Structure formats: C-alpha cells, structure tokens
Amino acid sequence: MKRGRTVALCGGVGGAKLAYGLSRVLAPEELTIIVNTGDDFEHLGLAISPDIDTVLYTLAERADDTRGWGRADEQWTVMQELARLGGEQWFRLGDRDIALHLLRTQFLRAGKTLTQTTLELARCLGVAHPILPISDDPVRTIVHTDQGDLAFQHYFVRERCVPQAHGYSYAGAQTARLSAQVRTTLQDDGLRGIIVCPSNPYVSIAPMLAVPGVREQLRACRAPVLAVSPIIGGRALKGPAAKMMSEAGAEVSALSVARLYADFIDAMLLDIEDSALAEQARHDDPKLVCEPTVMRTREDRIALARTCLSLLDQLRH
Amino acid sequence: MKRGRTVALCGGVGGAKLAYGLSRVLAPEELTIIVNTGDDFEHLGLAISPDIDTVLYTLAERADDTRGWGRADEQWTVMQELARLGGEQWFRLGDRDIALHLLRTQFLRAGKTLTQTTLELARCLGVAHPILPISDDPVRTIVHTDQGDLAFQHYFVRERCVPQAHGYSYAGAQTARLSAQVRTTLQDDGLRGIIVCPSNPYVSIAPMLAVPGVREQLRACRAPVLAVSPIIGGRALKGPAAKMMSEAGAEVSALSVARLYADFIDAMLLDIEDSALAEQARHDDPKLVCEPTVMRTREDRIALARTCLSLLDQLRH
Numbered sequence: 001m002k003r004g005r006t007v008a009l010c011g012g013v014g015g016a017k018l019a020y021g022l023s024r025v026l027a028p029e030e031l032t033i034i035v036n037t038g039d040d041f042e043h044l045g046l047a048i049s050p051d052i053d054t055v056l057y058t059l060a061e062r063a064d065d066t067r068g069w070g071r072a073d074e075q076w077t078v079m080q081e082l083a084r085l086g087g088e089q090w091f092r093l094g095d096r097d098i099a100l101h102l103l104r105t106q107f108l109r110a111g112k113t114l115t116q117t118t119l120e121l122a123r124c125l126g127v128a129h130p131i132l133p134i135s136d137d138p139v140r141t142i143v144h145t146d147q148g149d150l151a152f153q154h155y156f157v158r159e160r161c162v163p164q165a166h167g168y169s170y171a172g173a174q175t176a177r178l179s180a181q182v183r184t185t186l187q188d189d190g191l192r193g194i195i196v197c198p199s200n201p202y203v204s205i206a207p208m209l210a211v212p213g214v215r216e217q218l219r220a221c222r223a224p225v226l227a228v229s230p231i232i233g234g235r236a237l238k239g240p241a242a243k244m245m246s247e248a249g250a251e252v253s254a255l256s257v258a259r260l261y262a263d264f265i266d267a268m269l270l271d272i273e274d275s276a277l278a279e280q281a282r283h284d285d286p287k288l289v290c291e292p293t294v295m296r297t298r299e300d301r302i303a304l305a306r307t308c309l310s311l312l313d314q315l316r317h
Numbered sequence: 318m319k320r321g322r323t324v325a326l327c328g329g330v331g332g333a334k335l336a337y338g339l340s341r342v343l344a345p346e347e348l349t350i351i352v353n354t355g356d357d358f359e360h361l362g363l364a365i366s367p368d369i370d371t372v373l374y375t376l377a378e379r380a381d382d383t384r385g386w387g388r389a390d391e392q393w394t395v396m397q398e399l400a401r402l403g404g405e406q407w408f409r410l411g412d413r414d415i416a417l418h419l420l421r422t423q424f425l426r427a428g429k430t431l432t433q434t435t436l437e438l439a440r441c442l443g444v445a446h447p448i449l450p451i452s453d454d455p456v457r458t459i460v461h462t463d464q465g466d467l468a469f470q471h472y473f474v475r476e477r478c479v480p481q482a483h484g485y486s487y488a489g490a491q492t493a494r495l496s497a498q499v500r501t502t503l504q505d506d507g508l509r510g511i512i513v514c515p516s517n518p519y520v521s522i523a524p525m526l527a528v529p530g531v532r533e534q535l536r537a538c539r540a541p542v543l544a545v546s547p548i549i550g551g552r553a554l555k556g557p558a559a560k561m562m563s564e565a566g567a568e569v570s571a572l573s574v575a576r577l578y579a580d581f582i583d584a585m586l587l588d589i590e591d592s593a594l595a596e597q598a599r600h601d602d603p604k605l606v607c608e609p610t611v612m613r614t615r616e617d618r619i620a621l622a623r624t625c626l627s628l629l630d631q632l633r634h
Contacts, residue, residue: 045362046362078416081413096394096395099394099396099402106362
C-alpha cells in the first residue's frame with residue numbers, strides 16, 4: 001500500500017532532530033519538512049536562516065550536536081579576522097557556515113525564491129527530503145520585552161534571552177503568502193498526517209501559524225495532526241521556551257503547549273515523564289499520549305519518529 | 318618648509334609596492350593614494366575591490382608577497398566548503414580576505430560611499446595614509462578579446478589572460494564622477510607632484526584616465542607628473558602588461574608606455590636596464606630618466622619612493 005506523505009512543521013534543534021528521525025524512516029517522497037523562517041535575518045550582508053540551516057545540517061549529518069548550532073568540524077578564521085577589523089561579533093558564524101550563507105545570499109540575489117534556494121542548498125548538501133520554508137515572503141519574529149522590542153536574534157543571541165518577554169509579533173506574517181509548494185502540501189487529501197515537532201511554540205511554531213492559511217489548513221486537515229511537546233517535566237530541554245511560557249503567565253507544562261494548539265491538533269505527545277500530568281488532565285481533545293520523547297542519540301530520533309508515525313496511523317482509524 | 322602633498326595613481330601589485338615605499342617616507346598628510354576600481358566586481362554577493370585591497374594589505378603589511386595577492390597567513394576553509402557545496406571556485410577568496418569583503422559589503426549596503434568605506438577599512442587595518450578610489454561610481458574594465466568581451470576578472474583570473482585582447486573599454490567611466498576628495502586632491506595648487514605608479518597602463522591606469530576630468534587635471538597640473546614604467550627590458554615584472562601591449566600592436570617597451578601618457582607626464586622613469594633604450598630615444602618630452610626601479614625588498618620600495626620624490630623636486634625647478 002502506498003503511504004501518504006507526512007508533513008513535519010519544524011523550528012530549531014528539537015524539531016530538526018525529529019525531522020532527522022523521520023527522514024531515516026520515510027523516503028523523500030513520503031516526507032515534507034516545513035520550516036520556520038521567523039528567525040531569519042540579514043547579518044554582515046549575508047542572508048541567514050537559522051532554523052532552515054539547523055534542519056539542513058542535521059539531515060546532512062553535518063550539524064555540531066555538542067554546540068547545538070552550526071556546522072561540525074567548524075573553523076573560525078573569518079570571525080577572528082572580523083574581530084581584529086572591529087566588525088560585529090555578537091552573532092558567531094563559522095567558516096563552513098559562511099560558505100552556505102554566501103551561496104544562499106548569491107541565489108537570493110540572483111532572483112531565486114527562498115524555497116528554490118533552500119531546495120538547491122539541500123541538493124548541495126546531499127539532502128533528498130524536501131525542506132520548505134513556510135513562505136518566500138519575509139516573516140520576522142519580534143520579541144516585545146521590558147527592554148523594548150527586539151528582533152529575534154537580538155533577543156536570542158545578542159541579549160541571550162535575558163530581557164523579560166511579554167509578547168511576540170511576527171512582522172510580515174499577515175501579508176506573507178504560503179509558497180505554492182507548502183500550500184499544495186498542506187492541501188493534499190492523501191496526507192498520512194502532520195507532526196508539529198517539539199519546537200518552541202512562541203518563536204518556532206507560532207510564526208508559521210501566523211501566516212494566513214496555515215492554521216486554517218491545519219484545522220481543516222482530514223489527516224491527523226499530532227504535536228510533540230517541547231516541554232518535559234516543566235522545563236525545556238533546550239532554549240528559552242520554559243522562560244517564555246513563564247513570562248507569558250502560563251504554567252510551564254506540556255498542557256500549556258497543548259492549549260496553544262488545541263484548535264488544530266488531534267493529539268499531543270507528552271514525554272513519559274509527564275504521565276502523571278496527563279493522567280490528571282484526562283482530556284480527549286486533544287488526546288494526550290505519553291511515550292519517551294527525549295532524543296539524546298540518533299536512535300532516539302528514529303524511535304520518536306516511529307512513535308509519531310504509529311500514533312498518526314492509530315489516529316486515522 | 319612645509320612640503321606639498323604627493324599623489325600616487327596606483328593599480329595592482331607594482332603600484333602598491335611603490336605606494337608602500339611612499340607611505341614609509343611621507344606622513345599621512347603628505348601623501349594621497351588614488352586607486353583604480355576598474356577591477357572591482359561583485360562575487361558571491363561580496364563587493365570586491367582587488368586593487369584597493371592590494372594597496373590596503375600592502376600598506377598594512379598584511380599582504381601575501383609570495384602569492385602576490387590576498388592576505389598573509391591566510392586560511393581557506395570557506396572556499397573548501399564552497400567547493401564541496403558546488404559553489405563557484407574560479408576566484409579564490411581566503412578566509413581573512415572574506416572578512417574584509419564582508420565588512421566592505423556591509424558598509425556599502427548601509428549606504429556609505431566606496432570612498433567612505435575604503436577610508437573606514439583603512440582605519441580598521443591601521444593604515445593612516447588616505448587611500449581613495451578614483452570614483453564612487455562603478456567603473457568596470459571590459460577586455461575585448463578573440464573570445465568575446467570579458468569582464469576584467471573573467472579575463473584575468475578565470476581565463477588566466479589567455480584570450481587575445483584587441484581593446485579595452487571602461488564601462489561606467491564616461492558617466493562616473495570623481496569623488497570630492499579625489500577632485501580636491503588633484504586640483505590642489507600646492508601639490509609636490511603626481512606619480513603614476515608602475516601599474517598596467519591598460520587595466521590599472523587607463524580606467525582612471527577614462528573618468529572625465531582626470532586626464533584634464535593631470536594635463537593642467539602645475540606640479541610635475543612622473544610616471545614609473547611597469548615595463549623593464551621588454552617585459553612586465555608581473556601580470557599581463559607585456560602581452561597586452563604586444564596584442565595592442567605596440568612595441569613592448571617603456572617607451573610605448575611613455576607614449577600612452579605623453580600628453581600629461583613631465584617625465585618617465587625607466588629602469589636602469591633600459592638605459593640604452595632611453596639613450597636611443599633621446600627625447601625630452603617627456604623627459605626620460607633611468608634609475609633602479611625593481612622592488613624586490615621593502616628597502617627597494619623605499620629607495621624607489623625616494624628616487625621618485627627626488628625626481629619630482631628636480632622637475633619643479
């Protein structure tokens with residue numbers, strides 16, 4: 001039996017890990033990875049797409065898993081020289097990483113869309129599974145903080161998430177159009193299911209949901225939609241999700257994430273550590289499922305991918 | 318006695334070496350180096366100004382004198398990675414060099430002129446002597462060859478000067494405006510003199526002469542104008558000047574260079590090796606002077622600078 005396509009909505013490191021797992025159990029024609037562009041920015045004249053790159057590098061097995069960003073086997077000569085010349089230092093770019101940004105910037109300046117550019121970069125990196133930015137139009141996350149409005153990378157990297165965040169907006173999202181490829185993918189009647197990866201709900205998933213049509217498509221989708229919680233036992237494994245949730249006045253828990261997605265998910269996958277929490281909540285809409293979700297090894301990623309696919313198939317019946 | 322300012326018109330490596338010598342015997346307020354931009358181009362989205370960089374790196378003592386271009390102590394990780402990704406390889410950019418191009422590109426995109434950008438990069442590199450591009454408007458050398466018209470770097474680097482050149486044009490030159498700084502410098506009544514450095518007459522000096530006002534200013538200049546021949550004993554020490562001269566149907570000699578500059582120079586400095594040639598020619602307009610001009614060491618550069626300054630002072634009287 002021909003299986004339908006699985007769609008993964010994906011942000012940073014956690015999302016990329018699950019996307020990696022999915023890419024190892026699904027053929028390129030069985031998986032489409034749709035990626036957040038809210039973190040994208042131009043720096044030193046280079047077009048940088050941190051979430052796309054994390055997915056690209058992870059799927060290409062070239063990510064630095066220890067550092068958690070950028071390329072493995074990285075060198076830093078450009079940055080060192082830039083430091084000597086007095087250039088900006090707050091956003092570190094490795095030499096190999098810069099090579100990719102140069103290519104991306106060149107493609108974009110030559111008039112390719114971000115989608116065409118991303119597919120071309122994936123090809124350059126030997127990644128066969130389609131990786132699609134949510135939109136070819138710019139969507140830029142702005143963090144509203146006690147120190148004023150900050151562009152995402154200024155908040156995240158330059159200010160190290162220290163300012164208190166009281167809200168988020170996604171500049172450009174309201175007028176951004178889904179790319180033809182993303183629209184076709186989400187409208188596909190034969191989808192196996194959609195997985196919202198364990199990514200930051202405010203700055204990885206919400207920017208995608210803010211693009212007109214996405215939330216509507218997810219709600220209307222006949223195939224099951226499953227979200228994987230990025231919050232485990234009241235903390236985020238990586239990144240500022242827990243701090244953000246707390247500053248948003250929400251309980252730091254997988255249930256809070258489930259509430260953010262309640263209108264479009266059929267089920268929420270919580271970590272096994274949160275079994276008691278799920279037991280207490282006992283709700284069926286969305287359905288709460290507990291399984292091991294922590295991805296320390298490559299095998300963990302593949303196991304979680306299998307868990308998600310199995311859940312999607314159960315939800316269909 | 319306060320000495321007037323000396324102006325050096327300068328292209329690639331030979332010009333940069335003499336500019337270095339001048340910078341070691343003249344204070345920043347006594348020297349202005351005006352540099353060719355005909356070689357400039359955009360590559361991989363980076364704004365690259367090869368002649369300006371050669372002057373910058375040489376004056377900052379950071380040039381790779383063995384290779385003859387780019388930075389000393391260079392690394393090549395970005396290019397290696399770009400090669401793996403399938404990016405363009407024909408124009409090699411070292412990692413440290415890329416840091417400078419990133420800064421330049423950033424400054425230009427931020428709206429600074431090329432003049433402001435170059436002065437700022439000089440400051441970053443600790444170079445105190447003013448280095449001025451001939452114009453802030455683009456001037457781009459086109460080489461007309463038996464293989465069609467080639468942008469300069471395509472001819473020079475990609476095709477390694479193999480195609481037969483039958484002419485040159487300087488796209489943009491006719492509408493390019495001298496920068497205010499270059500105009501003021503050339504119009505200064507108190508100049509000590511102007512030195513046309515030993516640079517390629519077709520692709521280093523001619524693009525500057527093609528900008529309206531330059532040739533006229535040189536002709537009208539009350540201070541002496543001295544050219545140093547890049548051709549010694551019928552050959553160029555570096556680069557394609559001899560091949561170009563031959564393909565232009567001219568005798569490959571310092572005298573051919575003198576003829577190209579005849580309307581605006583007062584004297585031509587030939588290498589001591591060309592004494593017999595100068596003796597045969599015996600002309601006084603321009604006056605031909607023979608002295609050692611080969612710059613192998615830093616001391617040679619300083620010696621040639623002193624020779625030029627001394628000649629300028631003799632020509633005044």
